[in-house]
Amino acid sequence: MAYPEPLEALIEAFERFPGIGRVSAERLAFHVLRDPQAAALASAIERAARETATCSVCCNIAHRDPCELCSDAARDGAVVCVVEQPRHVEAVERAGVFGGRYHVLMGALNPAEGTEDRHLSVARLVERVVSGGVEEVILATDPDAEGEATALLVVEALEAACPSPPLITRLARGLPAGSSLDYLHRGILEDALAGRRAVGPRTG
């Protein structure tokens, strides 16, 4: 039994999200159709898409492109802190311990839940480094299995694309295992940054 074409199109739209399989996509589509607020959801999506921008430099979601952090001449463009999510930029900024720039991957590698490397902005980071001016890439992905796998992916992509890769460092191991950058207070983040060490296949 085939669904009406517009419903099928809605299901397929949900299926394109990382981690959403056919069954979940159907459930979401039916929910949207039964919900009297469904029209409000559509306009909220339109408004969010219209009134935000993806920064073409760091890939964060921002008010404008380039974002405020990438446009701030006072920040050090030679040091790029790579984080998983926009909220991690907020967390590091809140701690006030970093004066460089950021790159937001928009997720962490988690094939079991549907997030693959094509969903992450690694290629844009590689372009950014290849185009020059970046001397250090700090990997600040979460200290959990997905964050470690993501950090390795970034290291391999940079080393494969750059004839002379920049210094690549990882936040110190003092971070509580399995924790998220969101919940770290200033002191811990400051120590983790200060204690960062070089990583990568070439350094073991």
Ligand SMILES: [Zn+2]
């Ligand atoms: Zn930016």
